[in-house]
Amino acid sequence: MRRLFLGTGAIAVSAAIGFIVLTVWPIGATPSSELANLTGDVNRGAYLARASGCIACHTNPEGGAPLAGGLALDTPFGTLYSPNLTTDPGQGIGTWTVDQFAVAVRQGVSPDGEPYYPAFTYPFYADFTDQEIADLWAAFQTVPAEDVPSLAPDMAFPFNQRAALKLWRALYQFDPKTEPVAGKSDGWNRGKWLVEGATHCAACHTTRNLLGGRKVATAKFAGSDMLPGGGKAPPIDTASLVREGWDAGSLAYALKTGITPSGDAFGNAMGEVVLFGTQFLSTKDLDAMAEYLMDQPG
Numbered sequence: 001m002r003r004l005f006l007g008t009g010a011i012a013v014s015a016a017i018g019f020i021v022l023t024v025w026p027i028g029a030t031p032s033s034e035l036a037n038l039t040g041d042v043n044r045g046a047y048l049a050r051a052s053g054c055i056a057c058h059t060n061p062e063g064g065a066p067l068a069g070g071l072a073l074d075t076p077f078g079t080l081y082s083p084n085l086t087t088d089p090g091q092g093i094g095t096w097t098v099d100q101f102a103v104a105v106r107q108g109v110s111p112d113g114e115p116y117y118p119a120f121t122y123p124f125y126a127d128f129t130d131q132e133i134a135d136l137w138a139a140f141q142t143v144p145a146e147d148v149p150s151l152a153p154d155m156a157f158p159f160n161q162r163a164a165l166k167l168w169r170a171l172y173q174f175d176p177k178t179e180p181v182a183g184k185s186d187g188w189n190r191g192k193w194l195v196e197g198a199t200h201c202a203a204c205h206t207t208r209n210l211l212g213g214r215k216v217a218t219a220k221f222a223g224s225d226m227l228p229g230g231g232k233a234p235p236i237d238t239a240s241l242v243r244e245g246w247d248a249g250s251l252a253y254a255l256k257t258g259i260t261p262s263g264d265a266f267g268n269a270m271g272e273v274v275l276f277g278t279q280f281l282s283t284k285d286l287d288a289m290a291e292y293l294m295d296q297p298g
Contacts, residue, residue, distance in 0.1 A: 035130045036098055040138025047280070048132060049139055051198045052125065056276035058082045068092075068146040073119050073228040077212065078155030080119050080228075088145035101140070102133045108169075115165040117153065118172075118212065119228070124200035127178045127193075172213030181297075187284075191292030194285060199278070201293075204233040204269060221296070231268050238296045252290040255281070 049055065059082075060070035069084040086092040093101065100111040108122035109115055116122060128136075158164060178197040180189040195201050207219035208226045215222075223235035234240070241251065250261045258266040258274040266274055278286065 035102055035133060038131055038134035040131075040134035040136070042135075042138045042142055044132075045135035045137065045139030046142075048128075048136055048198060050277050050280045051194065051285075053121065053200065053273065053277050054085065056272050058085045059276070061272075065144075065146045065148065067140075067143050068148040069150050070148065074230070075119065075212070075228055076226065077159040078153060080117055080153045080155070081151035083150035084146065084148050085140065086143045086146040086148075087141060088147050091147055091149050092145060093140065094145060098134065098137045101137050102130075105133060105136065114162050115169060117162075117165065118168070121200040121203045123173050124176050124197050124203065126175050127197055168211065168213070172211070174214065174216050185291070187288040187291050188295065190285065191288035191290070194289050195292050199273075199289070201236065205236045227269055229268075233269070236293060238294055241294060246294070248287070248290040248294045251293060252283075252286040255279075255286050255289060256283075 055066060057071060058067045058069050059065070060068065064070050065086070067085040069082045071082040073080040073082070084092040087094045089095050096104075096111060103109050104111070104116070105122060105125050106128055107126070108118070108120060153160065176197045178193045181192070184192075202214065202216070202220060204227055205221050205223060206214045206216065207222050207224050208214055212226065214220075221235060221237040221240075223233055223240075225232045227233055234244075245261050254260055254266065255274065255278040257279070258271055260266065265271065278289075281289075
């Protein structure tokens with residue numbers, strides 16, 4: 001009995017030490033010292049925000065103000081609510097600095113040093129340049145303040161322990177593969193940057209494991225049945241797209257209009273992607289995305 005008591009106590013102490021280590025484990029690197037000196041372009045930033053899904057995720061579809069948050073994301077681990085990103089100093093990001101904004105966008109770390117839940121697609125923004133961050137920041141500074149409280153996540157234990165997200169990040173966070181490929185066209189490389197980065201297609205269209213980690217090595221773009229709310233995303237690897245009758249022209253048209261080759265319309269999550277995001281992209285960028293998706297690396 002004494003051995004059992006000692007063994008149980010040792011496990012409890014080890015668990016406590018492990019939790020303390022996770023809690024104090026620092027994350028988030030300091031941005032470039034040049035960032036604060038850059039002048040952002042509001043129009044470029046607004047375009048990038050559209051491409052990156054900021055409006056779609058941070059606007060309550062039930063009459064919420066743009067970027068005031070409140071969109072509920074029902075996941076297998078609990079419910080998350082998108083936060084207020086307006087310039088309100090109490091409820092939004094009105095007191096943030098551009099450096100804090102950069103760390104949040106590219107690294108998924110709050111101004112308080114806490115990791116964001118990976119429903120926020122920050123891993124896909126890791127390659128945003130300082131100028132792109134400055135452009136985004138300039139655009140967000142034009143958003144009217146909305147005094148709308150950000151709702152706290154409703155997550156069951158142990159998923160409500162943000163410190164554990166640091167371990168999750170170490171296991172499942174992958175940098176986007178947005179670097180250009182020699183020998184490919186400018187359009188293909190631009191499409192790669194958009195698909196693999198800003199528009200974060202893999203966030204929904206890549207299979208995930210039981211802990212929500214993307215199976216990047218084995219099932220990238222192979223589809224997923226773990227979308228918020230129980231939705232599903234079809235496979236969008238090149239072979240699957242060809243098999244379903246897509247070509248570059250119909251794909252670019254669908255990203256602009258939401259209309260598929262069969263005449264149906266995108267619904268649910270993909271419908272919102274088009275409504276709030278891809279319909280605002282230039283024809284050149286939509287063609288680039290389609291070119292890349294129809295000719296993905298093997």
